[in-house]
Amino acid sequence: MNSDLCRQLGIEFPLFAFSHCRDVVAAVSRAGGMGVFGAVMTPPDKLREELDWIDAHCDGRPYGVDLIVPTSIQKQKGPAPTPEQLLSALPETHTGFADSVLQRHGVSTDGLDDSRLDMMHFSDNMNEAGAEEVLDIVFSYPIKLIANALGTPPPIMMERARATGVPVAALVGSKKHAALQVEAGVDILVAAGGEAGGHCGEVSTIVLVPEVVSVAKGTPVLAAGGIVNGAQMAAGMAMGAAGAWCGSVWLTTAEGEPPQQIKEKMLEATSSDTIRARSRTGKNSRQLKSAWTEAWENEGPNPLPMPHQSLVSEPALRKVEKLAQSGHEGAEKLSTYWVGQGVGLMNQATSATAVVQQFKEDYLEAIERLNATLEE
Amino acid sequence: MNSDLCRQLGIEFPLFAFSHCRDVVAAVSRAGGMGVFGAVMTPPDKLREELDWIDAHCDGRPYGVDLIVPTSIQKQKGPAPTPEQLLSALPETHTGFADSVLQRHGVSTDGLDDSRLDMMHFSDNMNEAGAEEVLDIVFSYPIKLIANALGTPPPIMMERARATGVPVAALVGSKKHAALQVEAGVDILVAAGGEAGGHCGEVSTIVLVPEVVSVAKGTPVLAAGGIVNGAQMAAGMAMGAAGAWCGSVWLTTAEGEPPQQIKEKMLEATSSDTIRARSRTGKNSRQLKSAWTEAWENEGPNPLPMPHQSLVSEPALRKVEKLAQSGHEGAEKLSTYWVGQGVGLMNQATSATAVVQQFKEDYLEAIERLNATLEE
Structure with a gap:
């Protein structure tokens, strides 16, 4: 080009x-x-x-x-807060709400605090x-x-x-x-x-x-x-x-990294099936609507600031993701993934190489379409 | 074309x-x-x-x-509800909240119910x-x-x-x-x-x-x-x-119909200065953010279904619009108007004819820009 x-x-x-x-x-x-x-x-x-x-x-x-x-x-300049300090700063209202959403969908909350400690790499480059x-x-x-x-x-x-x-x-x-x-x-x-x-x-x-x-x-x-x-x-x-x-x-x-269950959700989703919400990281992010996002939106406490809200949500959602892959019904309803409204136009499984090729063809066709409007 | x-x-x-x-x-x-x-x-x-x-x-x-x-x-098939029936169906929580927002901005609430009765033409073609x-x-x-x-x-x-x-x-x-x-x-x-x-x-x-x-x-x-x-x-x-x-x-x-005070708000507004909310008609509509929309968003009751919410908001906003034109400070803060995010790109007062002419020029230029990407 x-x-x-x-x-x-x-x-x-x-x-x-x-x-x-x-x-x-x-x-x-x-x-x-x-x-x-x-x-x-x-x-x-x-x-x-x-x-x-x-x-x-x-x-x-x-x-x-x-x-x-x-x-x-x-x-x-000072040292970053330790994982233990971050963990103890999480309010019970939030971890408790996350627990309750998991439990009512039949997902156990065992080991969530341990995974909170494990997943704090995010704060490392802060x-x-x-x-x-x-x-x-x-x-x-x-x-x-x-x-x-x-x-x-x-x-x-x-x-x-x-x-x-x-x-x-x-x-x-x-x-x-x-x-x-x-x-x-x-x-x-x-x-x-x-x-x-x-x-x-x-x-x-x-x-x-x-x-x-x-x-x-x-x-x-x-x-x-x-x-x-x-x-x-x-x-x-x-x-x-x-x-x-x-x-x-x-x-x-x-090639895409999401588990098959999520890919299927995406291929079926319309552009109205995403939500922009603060419940995952504390800042607004767009993701697939699911029983998890609906619960936070309709009954959840106000999300914590970044990075604390991630410490509440990520370990829970990782558990959900794993269980959903094995066909756990509650987890399938809860599972979500970051994706934009364009998901409504993503209706066919294909390869990354084929996507690039199709982009090139559609790009040319769009320009031809515009040029046609100027023909005498 | x-x-x-x-x-x-x-x-x-x-x-x-x-x-x-x-x-x-x-x-x-x-x-x-x-x-x-x-x-x-x-x-x-x-x-x-x-x-x-x-x-x-x-x-x-x-x-x-x-x-x-x-x-x-x-x-x-039956007769439409009379204006009086519609009026008496409006809950005090909503009319009262509208009143309180006006009052704290120094706008009198006299005659609001009368204008509610007057403005029910909308329901006529229902x-x-x-x-x-x-x-x-x-x-x-x-x-x-x-x-x-x-x-x-x-x-x-x-x-x-x-x-x-x-x-x-x-x-x-x-x-x-x-x-x-x-x-x-x-x-x-x-x-x-x-x-x-x-x-x-x-x-x-x-x-x-x-x-x-x-x-x-x-x-x-x-x-x-x-x-x-x-x-x-x-x-x-x-x-x-x-x-x-x-x-x-x-x-x-x-030529545009909004009062000058609103036109000035729009010319100054960025694309982040609109809000999509249900507080005006009961259905989601996008409008300029103002003290009125902020109050409903942050402290207001859940909006009523259409057309009832309009009966709460319209008479209040018409009063606000009139007062804002005469320079009433509280009313200027409250005044709002339906407009899209494109308001952020509307930065110059011009005429409708000139807008059409500019559209034609920009349209051609956009196609030239795309064609240039395909040149050898």
């Missing part, structure tokens, strides 16, 4: 695949797009293993990594030493893009990126945040609409993209949120985006 | 302007688009006056009318005689489109439209409703995303448009929700829409 961004990154087609699944990352990069490995929640050893694999399977094509390194990291370790690992690979999923990239990320010539991308959910990111010097803005899966703002893609473009001062903008096909990608680019950033569409591919 | 829909309707450019303002309707039709007069809440005498004016000012170009005639009208009167009037003009804003058009509307050869458009907020409308035989689907002003669903435009196109069976689809410029219109058409249906963008034009 004739595109400055494609030339800059060495890719053929400006389709960015955000995925926690290394197979998707490599498949998309090999197919001419840019796979971006979502490394949040990946402990250091595992991160090395995944990046080794990706590097070996991209056939030399560019790939990137997505992290969460909070902006405020520099202010937090302090400076943790973040540096992760950045050391990531920058030891020939990555071609680093993305920060939350807030302005902190100086320790920007400095390393500059030193190695790696472009920095940042996700934004509002025009105001886009302007701040441009000021901070990011190289690519990902304008993620409220229809996106996972953490998201409230402004929709069709409004956010032109808003972000209007303050980007020439910084390339990727359209994100709800985009699962090439016609929607063309839509984003008609509004001035330089490409599309997609997360949800890979989930139902053969 | 080379478009079946344009040929069918006798228009040059498939931009549909929904407006309660006759000047906007006529200006857009004269400029080559299709003005559609929003006649909901317009009493019969006033409706004749408005349509006389529009017919005289369109220079023979096509225009349309938008109504709410509920699907269930045929079942409701019964068969009322609906027939409105349809008699509307079909006595050479309209080229009739739209139904809520639910499947009832047989009495479809029959008259068929008899006179007037195409019927219907607004839909979900794929499921689109399929029902196609089955009911409507001629044009307006896929209105959750970012739209006024009543709206929760699925966003970039997801809803391709979903609706996928079940339209060839029925033309108009993209609606958040669209205030020609690049967004091209985005909708890249996804298979045959044109765009816009309401918000006309509000800040010189």
Whole structure:
């Protein structure tokens, strides 16, 4: 494609695949797009293993990594709270409510506190030493893009990126945040609409993209949120985006990491079957509606701030996920997964490579459709 | 434009302007688009006056009318409830809360119940005689489109439209409703995303448009929700829409009906300054955030079903609107207006004619932008 961004990154087609699944990352990069490995929640050893694999399977094509390194990291010089301190700070109203929802669906609550202690890797890169370790690992690979999923990239990320010539991308959910990111010097803005899966703002893609473009001062903008096909990608680019950033569409591919039971839920879901709620992490995130999300929405206590709410919900939902795979009826009702409204358009199981190919065809067809309106 | 829909309707450019303002309707039709007069809440005498004016000012170009005639009208053979019956059915919790919000902003509550009685025209076309009167009037003009804003058009509307050869458009907020409308035989689907002003669903435009196109069976689809410029219109058409249906963008034009104080609020508003809430009519509608919407959202009782909630809110908001125009500080904070997230892109006062012209230019530029990506 004739595109400055494609030339800059060495890719053929400006389709960015955000995925926690290394197979998707490599498949998309090999197919001419840019796979971006979502490394949040990946402990250091595992991160090395995944990046080794990706590097070996991209056939030399560019790939990137997505992290969460909070902006405020520099202010937090002291030691991070210990897992035990975090655990004891969780109010009984919240852990008790989570327990009650599990119990009424026949899911045992044994061992939840232990898994809370186990899963606190997330908090590790919230302090400076943790973040540096992760950045050391990531920058030891020939990555071609680093993305920060939350807030302005902190100086320790920007400095390393500059030193190695790696472009920095940042996700934004509002025009105001886009302007701040441009000021901070990011190289690519990902304008993620409220229809996106996972953490998201409230402004929709069709409004956010032109808003972000209007303050980007020439910084390339990727359209994100709800985009699962090439016609929607063309839509984003008609509004001035330089490409599309997609997360949800890979989930139902053969390579996608969700368990089969979740993939089936997604293939059946309509676009009305997702909910944007704070009950999973403390910040608004979009996910499949389920008995779990309905319970929190209708009867649950007000969610705790990040990262405490995750410590309440994640261990419970991991248990649910495991049980649902073995056909446990209550767990099947409770099981949920981060996905955007585009899930309503994801109706066929396919492969990541085939998704990229279909994107290219739909993109061309969309442009032909528009050109036809101008024929005499 | 080379478009079946344009040929069918006798228009040059498939931009549909929904407006309660006759000047906007006529200006857009004269400029080559299709003005559609929003006649909901317009009493019969006033409706004749408005349509006389529009017919005289369109220079023979096509225009349309938008109504709410509920699907269930045929079942409701008995007499409609009297205004007094409706009024006495309003719970004190709700009228009392409305009163308290006004009072703490220094707005007197005198005469609210009287205006509740006065404003019950809305319920008039909820019964068969009322609906027939409105349809008699509307079909006595050479309209080229009739739209139904809520639910499947009832047989009495479809029959008259068929008899006179007037195409019927219907607004839909979900794929499921689109399929029902196609089955009911409507001629044009307006896929209105959750970012739209006024009543709206929760699925966003970039997801809803391709979903609706996928079940339209060839029925033309108009993209609606958040669209205030020609690049967004091209985005909708890249996804298979045959044109765009816009309401918000006309509000800040010189012709637009909102009072100056509201126009200024809109020109300053960002896309994050709207809220989708049930507190105005009982169904979810999107409007400017204000002290009024915040109060209902944070402390108000659960809204009543339609049309009762409107009887609580409308008289209060009309009072607020009047006072706000005279510079009353409390009323300025309370004042709100239905508008979509596209308000964030509406930053310049202009005329309706200029908006159409700008749409055409932006539409062409968007297609050029896409074609440039395919150059060798």
